[in-house]
Amino acid sequence: MIQLILPEVLRMRVEHEARAAFPRECCGLIGGTWEGAAAQALDLYPAVNIAEAPDRFEIEPQSHFAALKSARAAGRDLVGCYHSHPGGAAEPSPHDLAGAGEDGFLWLIAALPGPRAPAVLQGFVYWADQRGGFQRIGLVTGADLVTSSP
């Protein structure tokens, strides 16, 4: 099973971004490295959400390019993206499926029931030939996981 290893400090950053963007969706990219079937998240690259509807996200192309450049400079890949579902479930929406395209790309979704409620995070991987497109992955979080972020 594919896993995303997400250090607690990065998990908290996703939650804070989700809270700050509420009731709109936050979005960004995840920098990291693959080791076998496990992706180690090492950095987050918050992106400007240019979607007009409040219940969607679209990563600004300049944000995507800057994230790719930063990740490559650090010897990393963009292993996936993250975004929030304010008041929604930690499951990919039909809009997410319509916007997905890259095989093997990870999707981290942070559901935030309310502005002060704790976030629920789930990870998925996208495969174009997979029924429904997304497959749940293992999400490993923990305070003792290493990260390069301050």
Ligand SMILES: [Zn+2]
């Ligand atoms: Zn979504």
